[in-house]
Amino acid sequence: MAIFEYPEVFLILPCIIFLCFLRIRRWNKSHLPTDWPLVGMLPGILRNAHRIHDFATDMLGVTGGTFEVKGHWFGDMDMVVTCDPANIHYILSKNFANYPKGPEFRKIFDILGDGIFNADSELWEFHRKTTLSIMSNAKFHTFLERVVWHKVENGLIPVLDYFVERGIEVDLQDIFQRFSFDSICKLVLNYDPGSLSIDLPYIPCEKAFNDAVEALLHRHILPQSIWKLQKWLGIGKEKKLIKAWEAFDQFVYPCISQDKVIEEQDDNFDFITAFKKACKETNVVSCDSIEFLRDTFLNLMLAGRDTTSTSLTWLFWLISTNPSAETNILDEIEMKLHAKKDKKWRLFDIEESRKLVYLHGAICESLRLFPPVAFEHKAPVQADIIPSGHCIHQNKKAAALFLFNGKNGKDLGKRLFRIQAGKMDF
Template sequence: MLPGALLNLHRLHEYGTQVLIESGGTFEFKGPWFCNLDMLVTCDPANIHHIFSKNFSNYPKGPEFRKIFEILGDGIFNADYELWELHRKTTLSLMSRPKFYSFLEKTIWDKIETGLLPVLENVYEKQIDVDLQDIFQRLSFDSICVLVLEYDPKSLSIDLPYVPCEKAFSVAIEPLLHRHIIPETIWKVQKWLKIGNEKKLIEAGKAFDEFFYPRVSLEGEQDGDLNLLKAFTKAYKGSSRERLVDFLRDTSLSLVFAGRDTTSTSLTWFFWLIAINPLAEIKILEEIESKLHVKKGDKWRFFNIEESHKLVYLHGALCETLRLFPPVALEHKAPIRSDILPSGHYLHENKKVIFSFYSVGRMETVWGKDCLEFKPERWITERGRIKHEPSYKFPAFNAGPRTCLGKEMAFIQMKMVAATILYHYKIQRVEGHPVSPRDSIILQAKHGLRVRLSKRT
């Protein structure tokens, strides 16, 4: 089956979805016997629930996952057991402090006021088109760096400066996907020779090191009770592990990776879906005016986190975006003991299991015959509240004990950014510009999202 996969590398997510639909949601992939590529691919919610929740302890990330994502080192994405618990406990304790969300709110609005709005106004005045995906990546990168490192790289400035680390994230995610498909011996040879995709990963790793090491070398000794590096320094020393600076590099890299790419990718697809669904845009604008008490022509006011909870239709539109275009398109696990899945498939120990979160949202058996339609209403109850869906059916933020801790943060930031842009500007797609998912770990738009702006009147 390897030739078929290689022929469809340029449209891997769509190809995988097509195969999964034909296979009832679970498919056994067979590669050449000498390549160690046999794996089970699934988007069955019952399998997701079993592996991510019910039998969680049997499915750590494992050495295979760590090998593929070695660039992230000992960060939370690669961590298992005690190290994972240290990451989660430390991050959660910091995010649970009363001042954290005030700091988050201030950080986002500061970046919108000093970065996003001036850049968009400059684009509008010059009547040029702009890649919204690039804007959102810069915005998210700056914001998460302030939260994690207490440092603003100011990549979102009018001159749109080139920041190597910020761009390295987009470079790394495609080779990381290909490592799941290409035989290990081949990508290891490429790495040794420093050619192809592996050369890109090496260069990305160098950019990460040059950015993060100088900023974590103080070992988190900065002042402030919300300093993340300080909290991890204390936790790491307490666990008697060595190489503190390397650990802080891996930790901050993973958190910035999560904060930059997931939020920016979601906002990109949100504005693309809004552009092709004008009725949804009208409803969001009406909600902004009624719930935030602003009228057309009024001076825009920054709303707080509590007020953001009133934007129910916008929340539904964001959930619908995440259903159709989950930022983390796939996940990878392997059991440490043999297991039988709810779908009836047998897994021997260390059998690779690939979860296509992208495909889950496109299954009629999961979301109904209208699964490909953009319908924010499916997330709103008859009483006008947000409808909850279990994480194994809606795995945009992962599922089970490893559910993303930044879920609430992401919705807050996306609502603030989306409402601000929609209130000020009408987004028009550049005619003829292709928009399709990129074949990478993070579901970015392959060619970005080029748009023109016109003022709301």
């Protein structure tokens, strides 16, 4: 046989097997995925792609809060992943200037254009200042309270009543996504698409958020060359992202292109008018660019929709699995707000809600266990050493910062909640 003509094969082969054995031993000891020659940890990551939040949380648990991911040799996937509070404080605050989002971030989140999530430096400062000043305006607060009350009274309660009275199972996650989608659209675009109604209408832009977020998560897991190829071929999750992009544009452009001027009266507020006014007072950006307005408002819609619905979904899931917490929440409402348990519904205003200390604690605990924004991604300008002692190389991809404590709302998938007589079970 030809192989016997090359005796060196018999030397190289045991070496490769020995190397693999060492790698597997290292993996067993560290519990991290094996760092294979050429492909790095990619096989282990891809094997766990369907449970990436749980996987990263497990790794953070066994490594004490920080670990290094080794990507393939020709790629850009090397990163440090951390949930260590000292590192997070250092990256997000103490040495903030060294950790912008970076050019890789913009490539992954291309759908967000020049909005706040994609911005660094001057553009980010402009967005931050403008958004903060609009959102801290008293008129915005009044408008916010009115929008949410209206949605609860005319959307959430009638829809839940409808399903309860008929004993029909409903996906509560879907209900909360519709609730937060309608609310955020009304808040930032002054337009209520009415997705939360008893016929649960299909609104392409509302569903597009799910497809977009899933595709963007996969772009973090796959090598750039692979997702770029998928995008070019228009296949897989990239195909869904292209369709989501179209749905966003078809929804947002008509809302912002109307040349309406809302008079500033006591009970009037319009985010688009307020933003355009703020733009005119600066020379950082031009608010004549319709694309820039589209990016700005799409970013705000994304910021408000998934975070709120994910928080509500996990809160209700946790309450439904902890009956004593449910009792405590109801007792507190009865005691502090003098609400009778047998009374059907009553809405509380912001001042009344401040008295509900236990409910506040339950919401905070739910956010701690299942943070809706599960990770952030930063790229260092200069090489650095973070407080845990890990080196952050400037030429490597990023210090990816994962803020995991638990899992993400997406893992709930299509779990069905049964709502019966105001109680929920699974």
